[in-house]
Amino acid sequence: MTSPLRLGTRRSLMATTQSQMVADAYTRRTGRAVELVGVTTFGDVTKAHLAQLGGTGVFVSALRDKLIDDEVDFAVHSLKDLPTKQDPRFTLAALPARHDHRDALVGSCKFADLPPGARVGTGSPRRVAMLSALRPDLEYVAIRGNADTRIGKVASGELDAVVLASAGLARIGRGGEIAQIFETEELLPAPGQGALAVECRADRPDLIEFLSVLDDPATRSAVTAERAVLAALEAGCAAPVGAFAVDDGHTLNLTAVVVSIDGREAVRKSAAGSPSEAANLGRLLAAEMIAEGADRLMGEHSH
Numbered sequence: 225m226t227s228p229l230r231l232g233t234r235r236s237l238m239a240t241t242q243s244q245m246v247a248d249a250y251t252r253r254t255g256r257a258v259e260l261v262g263v264t265t266f267g268d269v270t271k272a273h274l275a276q277l278g279g280t281g282v283f284v285s286a287l288r289d290k291l292i293d294d295e296v297d298f299a300v301h302s303l304k305d306l307p308t309k310q311d312p313r314f315t316l317a318a319l320p321a322r323h324d325h326r327d328a329l330v331g332s333c334k335f336a337d338l339p340p341g342a343r344v345g346t347g348s349p350r351r352v353a354m355l356s357a358l359r360p361d362l363e364y365v366a367i368r369g370n371a372d373t374r375i376g377k378v379a380s381g382e383l384d385a386v387v388l389a390s391a392g393l394a395r396i397g398r399g400g401e402i403a404q405i406f407e408t409e410e411l412l413p414a415p416g417q418g419a420l421a422v423e424c425r426a427d428r429p430d431l432i433e434f435l436s437v438l439d440d441p442a443t444r445s446a447v448t449a450e451r452a453v454l455a456a457l458e459a460g461c462a463a464p465v466g467a468f469a470v471d472d473g474h475t476l477n478l479t480a481v482v483v484s485i486d487g488r489e490a491v492r493k494s495a496a497g498s499p500s501e502a503a504n505l506g507r508l509l510a511a512e513m514i515a516e517g518a519d520r521l522m523g524e525h526s527h
């Protein structure tokens with residue numbers, strides 16, 4: 225009998241839920257058992273504001289340490305938390321079919337119905353910038369902590385609403401509290417939002433082959449283009465950059481935006497191309513955006 229695969233996961237509800245989803249999908253497809261191994265990460269224990277931690281990857285490195293130490297076989301990350309520069313010791317063996325890519329408002333009314341001066345919580349400069357463009361009359365409050373903590377600030381009355389990723393809310397069973405989902409025309413999601421990444425060591429070709437049953441090619445081309453924009457802009461997860469692509473099986477349609485943090489200026493562009501040229505499409509779009517001043521808009525939030 226084959227031994228179970230060991231899946232390293234952060235201990236938060238969102239992480240264990242998404243890890244369990246991937247574990248179940250793998251077992252369904254292959255018949256092989258997967259056991260979850262809980263790992264505590266720096267990103268879970270630190271009190272520092274995420275945007276001040278010097279970029280991406282705080283949730284990722286502890287899981288990668290366990291891969292290197294051979295304590296786990298693979299890990300599942302939220303793709304949007306993964307640095308665009310891939311560490312050569314690891315491979316994204318599968319990018320499963322993406323869940324909802326959009327952002328959602330949790331609160332007692334829709335965004336347009338919030339009274340002037342209402343306090344809206346979000347830790348993301350991207351969301352602050354784009355929401356400020358729609359409603360400059362609201363107060364945007366930097367918040368941190370897991371989704372549960374953030375939603376709690378609405379229940380306690382400290383905030384009128386919070387904005388979180390729809391996919392994450394669904395994963396922790398709080399999708400029912402969503403007052404509104406933002407369409408991409410008004411709030412373009414973070415590159416890779418809603419997608420998971422299945423990662424293992426690059427020196428385990430057999431395992432990469434096993435895990436590849438979970439890969440969804442249309443998701444892979446879409447998020448490859450989105451992440452290529454982010455990489456070419458030399459922006460990190462804290463930059464006010466949105467990107468979203470759809471691969472319909474023939475054509476890859478990509479839209480990206482960079483917004484000044486006050487929401488007053490934006491460079492937004494779209495492009496279409498072949499899914500097999502996803503990375504190029506993203507790079508070219510980013511170059512056009514830079515030519516129109518995108519890097520100036522990012523200011524201190526680049527890198």
Ligand SMILES: NCc1[nH]cc(CCC(=O)O)c1CC(=O)O
Pocket residue numbers: 302303304305371387388389390391392393416417418419420
């Ligand atoms: N930045 C933290 C983070 N990383 C992934 C998700 C949620 C879901 C996803 O995009 O897969 C969240 C929470 C959020 O942004 O609301």
